[in-house]
Structures are given as C-alpha cells and as structure tokens.
Amino acid sequence: MLKTREELESLRQTYACSVKCEKKRILVCAETGCIASGSLKVYDSFVKILKDKGIDCTTELAEGVSHEGAIGVKRSACHGFCELGPLVRIEPEGILYTKVKPEDCEEIIEASIIGDGVAERLIYNRNGVKAAKQEDIPFYKKQTRVVREHCGHIDATSVKEYIAAGGYKALEKALFEMTPADILDEIDKSALRGRGGGGFPTGRKWRQVAGQKEPVHYVVCNGDEGDPGAFMDRSIMEGDPHRMLEGMMIAAYAVGAKEAYIYVRAEYPMAVSRLQNAINQAEELGIIGENVLGTDFSIKFHINKGAGAFVCGEGSALTASIEGKRGMPRVKPPRTVEQGLFEKPTVLNNVETYANVPSIIENGADWYLGIGPANSPGTKAFALTGNIQNTGLIEVPMGTTLRDVIFDIGGGMRDGKQFKAVQIGGPSGGCLVTKDLDMPLDFDSLKKVGAMIGSGGLVVMDEDTCMVEVARFFMNFTQNESCGKCVPCREGTKRMLEILERIVAGNGRDGDIELLLELADTISNTALCGLGKTAAMPVVSTIKNFREEYEAHIYQKKCPAGQCKKLVTYQIDPELCKGCSKCARNCPVGAISGEIKSPFVIDTSKCIKCGACASACNFGAVKEV
C-alpha cells in the first residue's frame, strides 16, 4: 500500500526502468475487434515462439532490472484501425503489422525482434501507399491522441505500465499541489466540454455540484455507449481504464465526493472486467480506497451494469437504473447536479470527458487550449465507418474538417464511388452533405446546421445509399429504444416509422413529407428527454438535404439509389437476352418464362424482386428499372 506521494513516484521510476529494460516490445492488440479476428492466438504464438527460441520474454512488467534485455510481449489496447486487425506494434521502432495471423509471428520475430528490419509482407500497403511505421500510415497521420495516447502503446491490463507511462501523476498533482477550487478553476479555464453529446462545459457542471449544500455528492461515469457503430468509450474503458478512473478521482476530489459509480452496458463484458481489474489493482496499491496516498481524500468505486437500454444514456434514466428503478428519464428540474443519484448532487460525465481530465491537470489548461478551436478545445474520438476506405476509431483535434476526416484519415470513398452524405451523432444526429465538407467539426458549428457531435459516430455514405432508408433505419432504432414514457416520443416515433416504412415500400402518399415534418416539429419541441427531442433529426436533415429522393419514392415510386427493393422492377432486355433460360432456372418463384433462344419475360406480378435473375444472367440482360 502506497502511503505517500514519494512512494508512488519511486514505484513509477522502478516501473519506467523496467519498461526501459525491455529491449523490444511486441504489443498485440487485445481488444474486442482484434480478439474477434484472432489476436489472442497471435499473442500466444509470439510467446511460444520466443520461448522455443530461448529468447527471454516477459508478459508481466517485472520490478527491478532482472529482465534486462528481455522482449516484452503485451496485450495492448485498441489502435483504432480494427478492419486491419489483428494489429501488432513493435517498439521502440513503432512498426505496425496488420492482419497478423499466428503463422506470421515467426517472420515478424525474425525480421523485427531478432533483426532490426521489417517484415515487408505484413506492413500497411493500400492504394499504393506502403508504411512500416504506424505514424506514417495515412489513417494515423492527421490524428492527435490525447485521451487515447496510451491506446496500443501499453499493456491495457497493467497498472504498472500505466504508472510507468506517467499515470496517476495528475492525481498526485491534484491531491498534493492543488485545492479542489484550483481544480475547478483549471477545468473551467480549459473550456473542456462534455463529450457525451451535449457539449456542456464540464467545469461549470462540477462547480454546480461542488456548490451544493447537501454534503453527500456522487461522481458517476456514463459508459452506456449505445449509438449504432460507436465504440469510442468502450475502447477507453477496455484499453486505458486507469485514465478514466484517474479522471473520475480528480472530479471526486474537486466536488467532494467519496463514492463513484461507473455505469457500463452489460454488452461490454470486457470493459466491465478490465475496469474491475483496474479498480482492484489500484485498490491494492492504495490509489483507490481510504486516505489515498496518505491524504484525507478517500474514494470508493462501484460498477453498475446496464441491461441494454439506449435511453439509459440519458442522465436521469441512468441514475434511476443505478438505483434499481426502471430506466426512464424524469422531469427536470431538479437537475442531476442538484438531485442526481440517490437524490444527491451528482457529477455525471461520459467516459471520454473523464479521460481528458488527467492530461488537462497534468499539462495545464493552457496546453489544452492549444488544441482545437477556443470554444471547443481538445480532441474528439470518432468511430468512422461506412462506405470509406479506412474505417475504425480515430481521434482528431476539434475543428478538424469533415474533408480531412473522410478523405485523408478515411482515405476517401470505396470503389471510386461519389461521396453523398455523412451521418454524424448517430440516431440523434443529422446528415451532412458535400457543401458541409469544409465545416469544422465542433459543437457549435454542427449545431448550426442541424446536426450534433453526439457521442461521435460518423457513418459515411456513398451515392448508392438511399437517404429515405437511412432515415427509416435510424427511426427504427429510436422507436425501439424509446422508453415509452412521454406521448410524443412513444407514439410519434412509431408513426414516423410507419410513414417511412410505407414510403420505402412504395406506398407513400401525398402529404407524407409534410406529416413527417409536422410530427418531427411536435416531437422535438414537446418530448421529455434528449432522446425524444433529437429523435427526428435524421428525418428532418435528410428531408432538408434530399427532399427530391423522398418525392421520387412517393410520387414516381422510384428509389433513385436503387436500394429500396420494393421499388425496383426487374425487366429483361430483349436485345441482350440470348434465351439461355438461366434466369428462369434461378428464379425461386417461377416468375420468368420463355422459349429457348428467344428473349425471356419476367411476370412482374409474380416477381419477388430477389435479384437472383440479375445475378445469374451472364449477359447483363436483366435490368433494374
């Protein structure tokens, strides 16, 4: 148990030295994405080969220098470029190997561990760009890593590595050099804004809690990340749990809280176990517990697992869920800062917000203000996905343009297709189009165009995407995730979905667009919570930007992107048809008939629009019209 600051510092020196003593480090990504593509087998393979070769290797960070010159083999956090996983990083060179299989380990060891070279076959090589070093890969070049600085670089399961890398220095500084008021001032000055979506100034929130008369305060972390395709928070909880804990402890110290709750969705089992592991490790060291490092500050952590309700990301629903009640938002006031968890003043921030705190305290607000625009400083993590070349998790300074994100980091569209739109902010966000590409990504700019950063989902769509279908998809999500409490959200989203479903099915009616907008207006203005207030945003922004697509569906019964199956009619071009009968043989419902060697015909009344004929035809005679 560490009793003083000096003991922690001395331990840090020991661990830092141990890291230094490792001649080389093999960091195998061991997070959900890479594990799914087999990274744990790759890890085992590295360890086995090194042992077989008699090379001294360490999987745990040893204290002291007994392993001078050993090879460290570590399970690291997410690098973000999951589509190329399993990823393996070699330090100190910074080489990143992609799509590594167990049988590739030998080659990597020979080239980069025993030798000082590169296994060319396994490095990044896409669109004529070859890069051995991670930092040279276009996907990483324009990124700035603050909250994810450790991700992929240290062992995610080891408090020792975290400490060696300078972890808990900010907590030390906070406890020994700063008063709670100093911290509030520093966070205020840094202009840090909540990364959960709303962008509320974190310092102001903390100050409001600190100023409450009620003596018991709580600190709560919202790890209930639920946007489709988003996994920024998961990656922090799995990959650098101590950073988040450190941020929460600083918050607790600043607002006078003695208990902290982490609300994680149960669908993130690894995040739960890594967090628990991190808490246990920190407790063993005396970093979490009574009288941390000999000070008066004490803290206790609780982990609560959410049962898979998107709405529990809403503050009051989240605290209700922790209390064991139905996860349903309540009316405000009182706000969470006044009466949050167990009706006590509560600081509720999301994972990424807390993960920003240690760097701000350690490096100072001025350093933080140097990143990104003045009104939204710092970085933001995004989950970049869709029809682009490079998908994955990225972190960029606020204010980076969409163009940089999509075309530089994302590498542009796939298969030479045209960019059409990007959905930002998930089901609560809106879509941005070509004219918005040079807009800086920050809270205020996005708000102006009817979108929001949300928690950071970026779904990039190409010309083949049907925007009505996109709106339907998100509305279906929101409708399923509405808690059902207030009428506009419960009934309104259901009716919006009903209308969107009939439009994509070719049964749209005159007046449907207006009815959608009328519903959207009612829901956005009258719904009880943020989920409801933003539920209609995907629909409103797609109507705003692509109204003609809606009209084509409704009036011409056509889907311009050719995606809405029910609006497609298959026809055989008699000029191209050779009368081979292959289409008729592949048709599952017997809708195609004809004489051999003369053009075949599709009976549209029987056709189920499965497209089997079109894919079967060798002559391109079956056409969608």
Added chain:
Amino acid sequence: MADNFMMIDNIPVPIAGEKNILELIRKAGIDLPTFCYHSELSIYGACRMCMVENKWGGIEAACSTPPKPGAEIYTNTPRLRKYRKMILELLLSNHCRDCTTCEKDGKCKLQELAGRYGIRTVRFENTAADHDIDDSSLSITRDRNKCILCGDCVRVCNEVQHVGAIEFTNRGSKMRVATAFDEPIANSPCVGCGQCAAVCPTGAIVIKDDSVRLWNELSEKDVKVIAQIAPAVRVAVAKEFGMSEKDVMGKIVASLRRLGFDEIFDTATGADLTVLEEANEFIERLKSGENIPLFTSCCPAWVRFCEQNYPELLPNVSTCKSPMQMFGAVIKEQEKTSRRKIISVAVMPCTAKKFEAARQEFTVDGEPIINYVITTQELIQMIKEAGIVFSEIENESIDMPFGSISGAGVIFGVTGGVTEAVIRRISSDKSLTGLRSLAYTGVRGLEGVKELTVKYGDRDVRIAVVSGLGNADALIKRIKEGEHFDLVEVMACPGGCINGGGQPSGGYADRVERSAALYESDRVCANKRSEENPLMMQLYNGLLRGKVHELLHVDYLKKE
C-alpha cells in the same frame, strides 16, 4: 410585490408558493389540459399536454417548471394548439374509439380533450389492438385497450398506497402497465382499494360493475331485496345530479325504493355496533396490555394489505367485523324466518367491499352474508338508468326495525371518524362541551397522518389516525422501530371512505366538501354517541343475545 408575479397570457398572476407553473395557470382560471398531473402524486411529465411557450418561443412543460417571478408565458399559442392536437391525435390513433359503449363515456378525459380541441380525423393508421380485458378482480376491471400510459394508476398504487400491484413493463410503443409476471390482477398484491380507477382519466381501469345482476334481482317477485347505505355515500351523490354537495340520504332512500328495494337501512347502524364492540375490545386490550396497538378493521383494503405485508400484526387487528358485515349479519339474522329469498345489498363508497363480501369468513354455507356490493358510482348509474329525476325526488326515511342511527356512526365515513366515535364511547366526560371539544383533539382533518393523546381514566392513550396505505406502511415501520401507540385507525383511501375508490372521482376540494357534509349530518343527529342509539339496547337484549361473537366478530387469523 411587483417582483413576485408571473405574466400568464399577459395577465399578471401573483406567485404564492405554487410548486409549478401549472398550478399558477390554473389559479389564473385557465384550465390547462393534462392527463398525468395530480397534485398528490409525483410529477411524471409524460403527457406533454401542459406545454407552454415563453416569450422567446421556448416550450416547456408547465407541470414541471417552477414559477419564476417576472417570467412571461403563453398557454394558447398557435404552436401549442398544434402540438396538443398532434398529441391527442397520436393518443387516439391506437386507442379504442368505441366511446358510446365505454363505461367512461362522458367522463373520459381523452374524450373531453379530443372534443375541446376539435379532433375530427386521425391521420394515422388505426392500430388499436384487441387485448383481453382483465376482469379477474372483484373490485376493478382493467382494459388495456383504453390505456394511454399516463402512469396515474402506477403512481397512486406505488407512491400513495405502497401496494405496488402494477408497474410499467416493456418499452417504447410496446410499453404497458402490468402486474408482476403479467398475472391477472387478482393474483397480484392488489388490495382492491380502487384508487387506480379513481385517477384513471380513461376507461382503462373501472369499477367492477355488479349493477346488471342486481337489476335482475330487483325485478324478481319472490325475492326480498334489502339495502344498507354507507355513511360516505350520502355526501357524494348530489354533485353528480347537478346539485351542490350535501347529505342527500333522504333522496337516496327514496330513489332506492323506486328502484325496487324492499327495505332500506343505514350502515351507520352497523357502525354503532362496531363502536360498542371495538370500544370494549380496546378497553380489554388496554387492561391486559396484549396486542397493543389495536388496529381498526373496518377497511377491507387495509385488512388485506396487513395480511399480505404484515401478517405478524394480524393479532393486533380488531376482531370486529366491519360495520357492513356486522349489519349484514344482523339483517340476515332478523330475516332468517322470512319465506322470501333474502338478498342483502350494501351501497358502499368502496371497491374493496366487493372483495370483502366474497371473503370466505363472511359466508354462511357458501352463501355470502352480503349478496351484492354496489358502489356509489353504480348507484348513480342505476338512478340515472331508471330515469329518476334526483333533484326533484322527495326525501324519505329509512325503514324499521333498524330505523335509528347516531352521529358517531355517520362520521365513520371520514378519516378520524372511527376514532372519534370510540373516544365518544370511552370518554367519561359525557357533557356536550366534552363532546364538542373532541373535535379539537386533532382527530379531525384530512391529513394523512394524525397523532393525538386522550385521557382514559388517568391514563394517556396514544392514538394514530392514518389514511392512505402508504401512510399506514410508514407508521407501522415507526411502530416496529419502537414507537408506542395504543390505537391505530387505518383507512386505505386518502381522507377515508368519502374518497373511496367507488365514489365519483374528485379532487381534494371534494374531500373537504364531503367531510364537512358528514360532520354537518352528525351535528343534526339527535344521538351523538353510539350507546345513545336506542336500537343498540334492543339489539343486545334481543337478536344479539348469546350471538354477539358469532354475528359481530371475525377471526382473520383462521385460515382454511
């Protein structure tokens, strides 16, 4: 002064401690629509009908926004009308729209507001499903097809009553109100108090209707139908017939005769029996010190609540039957030689009485002592159905041989009434001043919890009077923690029987009116104390001789 005003629709309205803008708006004489707001329940904020617009165009829910001096709000702007209409349209789009055959026809909030806002068409698919009706309970009927999920029933059941029979389940458009494991309500902890039906704005929870079967009995020639009318009924009928609320017992009696009842009595007579028995029991327990505190047993919802939640307290519950059951037993005893079939009917403010009447303890050879319990609401419906012009009908008196009552029996209908009646009985000061001063011991008033100390001999007797089962629950916890009481009166419904689940639903103001009317009836009653009712002496010396225990007491501990 000027800084403690809010401008509502350009009218300055002074803020005087209102919890939210909604109360302020209503104080200003504007009937802002709501489905889910009840001043005695927590603020739920789900119906979104009470949205108001501020001068900057911001929209907020009036129910959950505290008044702010100097603020300007508007309650009836074009936007607000549009939103309210849309919300109503959305609610109607999957709501059963068979208004003419609905029990709440004419009394339904949804119907009223749809009318007020002129909803003539619903632009969405009619997705009203056809869910089964849960008629498993003897007290209430649940019809999911008419539920608008305002949550009033859930909150009254959980917050006010601490019963917790119903909660929300599922989410989004699949959300509904259900019992645990979706069991029929009869298999839930429901105590039948009917407060859920009282707050339900639509026909989703209504009182179980027994009037149809009763009509048939009334038209049978060889059946003698005898009615008893509970105290609280007489003060909750007039308003329904467009009169101001007052004791209309004489008109009720006259109406019942027109409906075909053969004999009509007053449950206050039964209450007098209860007072005498319960006072004896209380004094005996005080002397022996056993099973103190004594809990009253008049309220069947409370008895059931106690059986379910605090079975260990059942020995403390009075062995006295409720006034309805005591009187029912006396009536059946009186009529046991009758050659006609006897049907005993109780007109009650209470839905739980329907359940009490069916309890095995209150049957003889499988035949319930009380054959029918009809609530005040059902009575009103029957009077209307018979075409009786209630305001015109002339007063009539109840029948012999049970034609006399006391004021003590009448005040049973309001919280504190049983206690006051018992004090009147056990108090040694029999002077008029002594009697009148009882009103100031703290026993009267509509507060949910009242505590008082009175003298019995030279002993201080500590009494608690609670109404609302949540208050009872909290009091029991205090007793378990060591607090001492000698007598505890419990009525399940807030305010007592005047606010029973079977009464026409009303707000707090109605409770005040009904309570005042009952005390008024007490004042004009010739006999104030139960023992002064000349009928009591007759009964104890006659019909009840040797049968007091059999006819007037019950053992809730004895389980088959």
